[in-house]
Amino acid sequence: MNPSSPTWGRLFRALTFVFLVLAAFTFVAPFLTCLSLSFKSADEISKTAQWALPKQPTLENYVALMKPGSFDFPSSLRHSFLISALSTLGMVLSSSLVAYTLARLKFRGRDKLFTILVLTMMLPGILTLVPSYLFFARLHWVDTFLPLIVPAWFGGGFSIFLLRQFYMGLPRDLDESAFLDGASHIRVWWQIILPSAQPALITVALLSFVTTWRDLLGPLVYLNDPAKTTIEQGLAVANNSTQPWSLLMAGSILTILPLAAIYLIGQKYLSRGMVLAGIR
Secondary structure (H helix, E strand, O other), rough: OOOOHHHHHHHHHHHHHHHHHHHHHHHHHHHHHHHHHHOOOOHHHHHHOOOOOOOOOOOEEEEEEEEOOOOOOHHHHHHHHHHHHHHHHHHHHHHHHHHHHHOOOOOOHHHHHHHHHHHHHOOOHEEEHHHHHHHHHHOOOOOOOOOHHHHHHHHOHHHHHHHHHHHHHHOOHHHHHHHHOOOOOOHHHHHHHHHHHHHHHHHHHHHHHHHHHOOHHHHHHHHOOOOHHHHHHHHHHHOOOOOHHHHHHHHHHHHHHHHHHHHHHHHHHHHHHHHHHHHH
């Protein structure tokens, strides 16, 4: 068969389509199984296959999650929202300000500082876990939300790198015009740079929120009080307890929903921000 013939082209497209469907099903199957289990009662789970559709769908698992108990899901959800929102706000503001300094200001050692910043991105976070814990322990911040929020207000390596690359591609004409009118760097950053960098800022915000929301190691290390449990920490603890599988699956679905909603809303900004920063 000639590889350039129409028949070969149709066969290749068909095989590609089948491969993509199978690959997509491989990634979606665990989520569908989790969704199915969340609508089953504990008795039905013990009598049917896990992947089977529920014969008598029920919302009792979701109702039980909203009630305070050994797994206080509503409180964990509020804690995760609080930590993720404050961390995201701090990450966007601090990273954008540092990125403006590295992209628009000229001073001695600027490029070396940027090189050091890039090198820190290659350092695994687990290596700094013990020094960070000792530092926060001296500040008496252990068993509070501060170790999970405050570091984000000093910027992040990848966020600064992404925003700096975006800022480098913005024209300097508006900056120079603003300086001639007596504007300060803070005003230029706030009124000119930030409105022009919305795709990159939204990208940083989305990545920061998702990373903080899905963080398990940080809460496990710094939070000891069960009343301060985050959603990921709560699910991990409940997984090692006697909680029924149906309840855990319902909690997992509710944990995923905010991330899915954020991704659907900000998908176009995420793709655009990453592409534009990469090109520039």
